[in-house]
Amino acid sequence: MKYAFSFLAVIALILIAWLGSQIPGMQYFFGVAIPYLAVMVFLGGFIYQVVQWAKSPVPFSIQTTCGQAKSLDFVKHNRLESPHTTPEVVARMALEILTFRSLFRNTKSEIYAGPKITYESSKWLWLFALIFHYSFLVIVIRHMRLFLNPVPEVIAWLDWADSMFEIGTPALYMTDAGLLIGLLFLFSRRLTNRQVRYISLANDYFPLLLLIAIGVTGVLMRMFLRDGIDIAAIKQLGVGLVTFSPVITADIGSIFYIHLFLVCVLLVYFPFSKLMHLGGVFLSPTRNMKNDSRQVRHINPWNPEIKVHAYSAYEDEFREFMVDAGIPVEKEPEPTEEAPAEAPA
């Protein structure tokens, strides 16, 4: 159900862009107004979210240690998994963000008769997540050639490298294939892995389907539906958008507007969704804090004023027992008066 909803939502978005862009005069709406709006929402939303996170303090030092702490000289310190200095934290974070180190640890548990539980290394999620994310990154960078004139050397080189195997005409980008393969794995995993299937929300299927649609429309535009794809006009629009003088000089095929509209939807959706893990991973306190909390005092800005149950109150309650047991006291007990004789029953 949840994926069906998401699927229908993406279809609806495609129809909106397809039909809408055919209405005369609406090209400027889909090609200029929506992209500007989307970029503004994306930037504003992203900054807003990060500021919202940053506004809340980190009251306690809650690093998760995944290796031996810095301790005695002869105990080998695991500098990456239990970082003690800022450079060590940076290294840990870099590995986390660039190589998905925690995901690399993943295991799969099974319970057999006995009972016997096994934990098998399971790196598929790590592998396909990595393929998807890096492909996506390269694709985003590659697209910069549409906005920059002249095209920086680095981007031209990346473009060349990405299509160096020259499969098909025009050459298939490896990252296009990587993106779609990664997304298809992530999507089918949501349907087939019983645990993931059970926890998945529409919020999980929608971005995957949206990204698949963006990838597919992009590949279609480049490889198959080339009618009306006037690359010069597209580039002119792209450069125009970033120089705040956008013009649409030719009829560009609907597939372009669909692709662009879906990207705009992604930009708008991004800051208000789980996709913000892009920003959040940098701020996660269990990963980005030093494990030096006994060496350097961590400050909690709202540390509440709470007094201990005072020793004096404790001694007052138990003084006689303490004296009887020979435990030293601060204040000697007052000599007690003779206990009054008990009243006859």
Place this chain on the structure above:
Amino acid sequence: MSVAKLEQLSQSVVQDPSLATGAIPTKDWMDIPVVFKPGDYAYPAKQDKVEYLNSQKGLNFPNAREWSPEDDDWKLPENWKEIIIDGLGERLEKFRSLKIFMDCCVRCGACADKCHFFLGTGDPKNMPVLRAELLRSVYRNDFTLAGRILGKMAGGREMTIGVLKEWFMYSYQCTECRRCSVFCPYGIDTAEVTMMLRELLHLVGIGINWILEPASNSNRTGNHMGLQPHTFKDNVDFLAEDVEGLTGVKIEPTFNRKGAEILFITPSADVFAEPGLYTAMGYLILFEHLGLDYTWSTYASEGGNFGLFTNNETMKKLNAKMYAEAERLGVKFIVGGECGHMWRVLHQYMDTMNGPADFLEVPKSPLTGTVFENSASTKMIHISEFTADLIKHGKLNLDKSRNSHVKATYHDSCNPARAMGLMDEPRYILDHVVDWVEMPENTIREQTFCCGSGTGLNTDEIMELRMRSGLPRANAVKYVEDKHGVNMLSCVCAIDRATLTSLMDYWNPNVGVCGITELVGNAIVLDGETRGELDEGLRTMVF
């Protein structure tokens, strides 16, 4: 509550349809209400305990009453929903971790089968991701733009009594062990989520007795067992007599002694119940062997901190006794005994909450001269750090053969491993005092499995649940028992010593449980000792 027979439970965890064994529930989790039956829940806190805590300055434990989770009416305050939502809002402002963990989860499912409660019960809501979704769904509904607009479509849901009951069920089926946070690509820590859930529940008077009674005892008497000063002293003195009976060496521990160099604080369970008693005897022997100038305290007689399982205010109040007592007695630094969650508090919270401890000195071993720079601010060191350093410098006269009746393995307690990074010091000690082997690699160090009964869940009325959640740990012990003939599960945690004993009795009855310092104490050759053959070390009965 009777516990299922071993055979039954062994079959149940493998065959009963559950998400862990391969059956996918047909209903969406939001549409499955919780039902409380005996054995599903720990008993609610007694009214007088809640009243006592609420009367303490700085603490807030409202709505003390008699109630039962099985009743439809939980006798909540009329505006309970407002209290919960406001409480959540306040905590989002106070804890960045909560905000990040609410916003960033992508439901990749890497955490799903990492939880011992999930592996043992197969209950989908025990997957860390779903445990967090119980709160996240409400957060979305009330605190996010998408949730406000799209509601259930965006995974939001309204706060209802049913949701509140679900929170109670599942925040007390999590031991805050943090294993899931090791595997999460964003480091989302379910312990943080569980802590917040428990804090919120306390705001409307929902808490369990096995946590709040020890918390109130700790506040009043100094230890969670409620031992009064003379009883605490008597217990330690008995242990000293036992040591004398075994070794012929008379030990005279001191209490609340001003001017001692070191204040020693350990979980009170160690002076009260087997098998922790033997660990406490180990401390006495070790310190006697060293001629250490140390004192016990009856006022700060609890290392453990039941506030950690309650809310951050209670944690602070209970923890404050350690520094207060260290200052009053004028010691130089503090040595802490073997305990898991106690060390989470000491390592990650104490200095922040109750520091700076300017009146103490940076810990320096009086025997080796080693300065413990890693504790330069907190001024409190772990007994394993202290002991490992002594062994390295050859300060202990050890006879490893005295532990020849033991084939040990080592259980990393959750908190020392994942919230402190104390992993190799205990191993170094073990190497010198006993023959031991490691359990399989996915069950040790940062991937260690919880005993299944931490965070105040080691209460008898939920015994079957505990045996289920402890299964992954027990299963790993079983593996080394079968393969290497292991007969002793060593650990550095007082809760473990209590809970793993029940767990071993159930799953692996031939395996005992001990603290590391018990093995150290048994291996120490004391000056002037008249020790005979002790077949079972410090556990030998001498008449």
